[in-house]
Amino acid sequence: MTRVVHAPEDPASQHQERAEGRPLSVPIHQSSAFAFDSADALAEAMAGPDRAYVYTRRGNPTVRTLERLLSCLEGGHAALATASGMGAMSAVLLALLRPGDHVVAQRCLYGGTHSVLADLAERYGIDVDRVEGDDAAELSAALRPGTTRLLLLETIANPTCQVPDLPALLATARAAGVVSVVDNSLASPVLCRPIEHGADIVVHSTTKYLGGHSDVLGGAAVFAAPELYGTVWTRAVELGAAADPFAAWLTVRGIQTLPLRMRQHCANAELIAGRLAAHPRVRRVFWPGLPGHPSRAVAERVLEGGGGMLAFELAGGRTAGREFVERVRVARLALSLGGVETLVTHPASTSHRELDEGELSAAGVSVGLVRVGVGIEHPEDLWKDLEQALDQGLDRS
Numbered sequence: 001m002t003r004v005v006h007a008p009e010d011p012a013s014q015h016q017e018r019a020e021g022r023p024l025s026v027p028i029h030q031s032s033a034f035a036f037d038s039a040d041a042l043a044e045a046m047a048g049p050d051r052a053y054v055y056t057r058r059g060n061p062t063v064r065t066l067e068r069l070l071s072c073l074e075g076g077h078a079a080l081a082t083a084s085g086m087g088a089m090s091a092v093l094l095a096l097l098r099p100g101d102h103v104v105a106q107r108c109l110y111g112g113t114h115s116v117l118a119d120l121a122e123r124y125g126i127d128v129d130r131v132e133g134d135d136a137a138e139l140s141a142a143l144r145p146g147t148t149r150l151l152l153l154e155t156i157a158n159p160t161c162q163v164p165d166l167p168a169l170l171a172t173a174r175a176a177g178v179v180s181v182v183d184n185s186l187a188s189p190v191l192c193r194p195i196e197h198g199a200d201i202v203v204h205s206t207t208k209y210l211g212g213h214s215d216v217l218g219g220a221a222v223f224a225a226p227e228l229y230g231t232v233w234t235r236a237v238e239l240g241a242a243a244d245p246f247a248a249w250l251t252v253r254g255i256q257t258l259p260l261r262m263r264q265h266c267a268n269a270e271l272i273a274g275r276l277a278a279h280p281r282v283r284r285v286f287w288p289g290l291p292g293h294p295s296r297a298v299a300e301r302v303l304e305g306g307g308g309m310l311a312f313e314l315a316g317g318r319t320a321g322r323e324f325v326e327r328v329r330v331a332r333l334a335l336s337l338g339g340v341e342t343l344v345t346h347p348a349s350t351s352h353r354e355l356d357e358g359e360l361s362a363a364g365v366s367v368g369l370v371r372v373g374v375g376i377e378h379p380e381d382l383w384k385d386l387e388q389a390l391d392q393g394l395d396r397s
Contacts, residue, residue: 004255008068028249029061049078049233058237062245066252067220070210073189073255074202076222078229080236081243081251085185085205086112088219088241092181092201093117093150095235096228099124101149104142106133106164108157108364110183111347117152133157133164134298136172143176150179155194155302156186159311159347159371160364161286163295166302170198179228185209185338190262191305195224201232206251208338209308212261216250218243261340264376265308271379272372272386276312281390283368286311309337311347311371318367321346325370327389330381337373342382345371 007026034053036042045052053059067079082088093116097103105117107130120126129142133153142148151173153164166182173180182194185205194202204210206218220243223229236242266289273287288299289306299306314320324344325333331342335350348367357367374382 003072004069004258007065007252007255008072009065026062026065026249026252028245030245031060032056049230056245057240057242060242060245060248062252063243063248066206066243066248069252069255070189070204070206070220070222073193074184074222075193075195076202076224077226079220079222080229080233081206081248082219082221082236082241083243083247084217084241085183085203085207085219086116087236087239088203088205088221089113089183090116091236091239091241092203092221092232093120094239095232096179097124097126097149099126100147102127102129102144102147103150103152104129104131104139104148104178105152106154106157106162107131108133108160108162109152109154110158111350113152113154113183114359133162133169134295136165136168139169139172140176143172143178145176148176148178150181152181152183154183154186155192156288156307156309158186159286159309159369161288161293161295161307161309161311162364163288163299163302165298166192166194166197166199170194174198174200186307186309187303188258188262190259191266191303191307195222197302200224200228207336209258209262209265210255210338211251212254212258212338212340213250214336214339214341216247216254218247218251261376262305262308265374266305268376268379268382269308269310269372269374270306272374272383273306273310275383276310276386279387279390281315282312283315284313286313286369308374309371310374311369313366314368314370316368318346318348321368321370322349324389327392328385329388330377330385331372331375337371339373340376342375342377343373347371 045054063081066081071079131138170180179200181201182199183203185208188209202222204220273290276282277285287310288295331344334343
């Protein structure tokens with residue numbers, strides 16, 4: 001909790017050397033470029049990511065404060081803030097993969113990640129194999145010596161809430177010399193710190209729980225080692241994936257209440273998941289803290305809470321799912337999650353719309369699945385809203 005409140009100060013801040021009068025809030029350096037007195041000094045600053053600030057696409061004091069904070073929270077060597085979560089994921093994949101490389105990915109991943117992997121496979125001949133994520137032996141069998149370059153996992157899979165066995169899988173990847181990338185967006189550093197389990201790179205959509213208020217778009221990659229950081233930083237600069245200073249400031253402000261919000265997200269999700277499991281119209285509930293969830297035992301070892309996202313499968317298929325999300329009144333039908341308000345979506349129509357029926361089935365996403373990003377409202381208000389939306393469809397179930 002203390003780390004999220006006290007963001008690391010940027011050494012380049014003009015206030016750093018003053019003993020008194022320093023701002024409590026992180027300053028916003030809303031500047032696209034920075035001036036120099038010497039041509040040599042400017043040239044030297046262009047040499048790498050840790051030099052003086054030159055151009056905000058290459059680095060900015062406010063953005064650097066966010067990066068230092070995220071690195072501190074995740075236990076990494078360095079971090080790179082980007083304009084979106086997919087900006088971070090794309091920068092990592094494009095920086096590390098070469099034509100002919102082999103990737104092993106968790107079977108259930110966010111739809112945007114599925115899409116970028118499919119695009120890389122088509123454009124550059126990247127070969128992708130899928131694993132469930134709960135068996136190190138399955139991963140070992142999928143690895144190809146000399147060819148497998150990367151392992152891609154999600155701490156909490158979107159939207160099935162599967163929790164992979166990070167310690168076992170990451171140890172297997174490291175022993176084989178395979179770089180591991182873990183998307184930690186849905187757990188946040190409050191619930192899990194994948195680098196502690198052996199991850200090489202941790203990716204975030206900071207739009208989600210880190211920002212926490214549905215008012216900022218952003219992403220980040222945190223690196224366990226300096227070599228990977230330097231490689232990805234160079235590609236991110238080339239791609240123009242830089243975070244905006246004001247977006248970085250909003251994210252730093254959001255992180256200051258992250259532990260408090262995550263506590264309420266988890267508590268509300270636990271109550272809602274339990275009641276959904278008892279409702280006659282619900283076939284199955286996906287939440288890793290729920291008894292009977294396939295990842296329950298792993299989640300108890302890897303996570304420090306069940307998270308704020310859950311999903312449930314409705315009888316009635318695609319039509320039932322789409323009708324349900326239109327009936328809610330307290331919750332809102334909107335993309336994303338992690339803000340203070342509860343959001344519902346129908347994944348087969350939105351986040352995973354690029355997948356056909358077979359691919360949805362393979363990922364464990366049924367056409368009747370509804371995803372709920374549980375907010376921090378009063379849980380009884382939330383349940384009454386979800387219950388009325390469910391009960392309207394009982395006569396057709």
